[in-house]
Amino acid sequence: MSAQAKRVLVLGGTAYLSRTIARTAVERGHRVTVAARGVSGEPPEGVEFVSIDRGSAEGVEALRGGEFDAVFDVARMPAHVGPVLDVLADGAGYWSFVSTISVYARNDVVSGEVHEPTATDSADPSPEVYGASKVACENLVRERLGDRALVTRPGLIVGPGDPVDRLGYWPLRFAEGGEVLAPGDRDRPVQWIDVQDYADWLLDAADAGVTGTLDAIGDHIGMGAFLDGIADALIAEGVIAERPDLTWVPQEFLLEHGVRPWAGHESLGFWVPSPDYDGHGSRPAGPAVTAGLRLSSLQETVKRWWRANAAAPSLRAGMSRVKEGEVLAAWHGTEPDPELERYDRERGFAVPAAARPAG
Numbered sequence: 001m002s003a004q005a006k007r008v009l010v011l012g013g014t015a016y017l018s019r020t021i022a023r024t025a026v027e028r029g030h031r032v033t034v035a036a037r038g039v040s041g042e043p044p045e046g047v048e049f050v051s052i053d054r055g056s057a058e059g060v061e062a063l064r065g066g067e068f069d070a071v072f073d074v075a076r077m078p079a080h081v082g083p084v085l086d087v088l089a090d091g092a093g094y095w096s097f098v099s100t101i102s103v104y105a106r107n108d109v110v111s112g113e114v115h116e117p118t119a120t121d122s123a124d125p126s127p128e129v130y131g132a133s134k135v136a137c138e139n140l141v142r143e144r145l146g147d148r149a150l151v152t153r154p155g156l157i158v159g160p161g162d163p164v165d166r167l168g169y170w171p172l173r174f175a176e177g178g179e180v181l182a183p184g185d186r187d188r189p190v191q192w193i194d195v196q197d198y199a200d201w202l203l204d205a206a207d208a209g210v211t212g213t214l215d216a217i218g219d220h221i222g223m224g225a226f227l228d229g230i231a232d233a234l235i236a237e238g239v240i241a242e243r244p245d246l247t248w249v250p251q252e253f254l255l256e257h258g259v260r261p262w263a264g265h266e267s268l269g270f271w272v273p274s275p276d277y278d279g280h281g282s283r284p285a286g287p288a289v290t291a292g293l294r295l296s297s298l299q300e301t302v303k304r305w306w307r308a309n310a311a312a313p314s315l316r317a318g319m320s321r322v323k324e325g326e327v328l329a330a331w332h333g334t335e336p337d338p339e340l341e342r343y344d345r346e347r348g349f350a351v352p353a354a355a356r357p358a359g
């Protein structure tokens, strides 16, 4: 689609990334339709909402015959992809499918090898088949759209609206002060993509007619530089006066004491163990940047997150202060501080029992 106002369809649009795409498309002056059930949240202002349920072929009939310059989809299961392609592929000028780096079969090295796809009619939502499901989704999109399709594979998406809060744990924890448990190795590479950068890029790519398959991820930096960057953003915002007192504890000790990597209850966000995940945080950003992805600085990303979330934080990932205190006490050979529980009460700590898939 060219940069003029165009007809845009967002399949999803009621949650996080797809909602950010829809809102940004409206801000750019496009005519935006959002199609979903409407149970995950409200679509942004200024869109036309079409009620669909991708659980069955009949559930997407409302879209049949629709004509759009660009369609954006974030589906997780191939059973949700085939039916919309049946009713829309012929009327779509361009199709942008959001996949995941979880399609890659290996985490221990950076490799292009992907999982064997699930069946094209699979509706299995379990995290164990997430990557394989996305491979099947990608294949369906490529088969039907050919050279009108862009498939992007994001790594960890961070920003306002994030339902998983892997970034959010860190600024909120730093703002509380005191000794902070830091995971593993300062040099361990981490990478992410800012949700607004990603939405902007997907819309720019549609304007420019970028097609093919690309990772959607920013440059990697060490975990130490990452935590320092978060602290510096909070210092610049006037939230804290100086960088926090970080205590780096080796991964073996963390794992032995029940600290979970990556996401979910009692986890340290962004941290993944070695050697199983040695390839996880260092995929090259270059191809996406060459294709137009513009990366915000870490400080810009953290400031945006802070301004959107700090007033009413509700953490869905990370460690409770009680657990963090226990691990730090075990590391130092001291007794945990009994006062830490009050922080957990004040935080509105609402971590789900199970983490969502790695992507």
Ligand SMILES: NC(=O)c1ccc[n+]([C@@H]2O[C@H](COP(=O)([O-])OP(=O)(O)OC[C@H]3O[C@@H](n4cnc5c(N)ncnc54)[C@H](OP(=O)(O)O)[C@@H]3O)[C@@H](O)[C@H]2O)c1
Pocket (backbone or CB within 6 Å): 011, 012, 013, 014, 015, 016, 017, 018, 019, 035, 036, 037, 038, 039, 040, 041, 052, 053, 054, 055, 073, 074, 075, 076, 098, 099, 100, 101, 154, 155, 156, 157, 158, 164, 358, 359
């Ligand atoms: N978060 C990360 O760090 C990360 C990393 C890598 C990749 N990804 C990928 O990034 C994308 C994130 O998408 P997102 O932020 O928009 O969140 P999402 O939770 O994947 O959103 C799913 C959207 O699809 C709609 N939907 C779900 N089931 C539906 C059904 N049966 N019928 C119709 N619509 C349905 C939902 O709306 P309703 O519920 O209202 O119907 C919602 O708007 C996903 O593709 C994910 O795999 C995420």
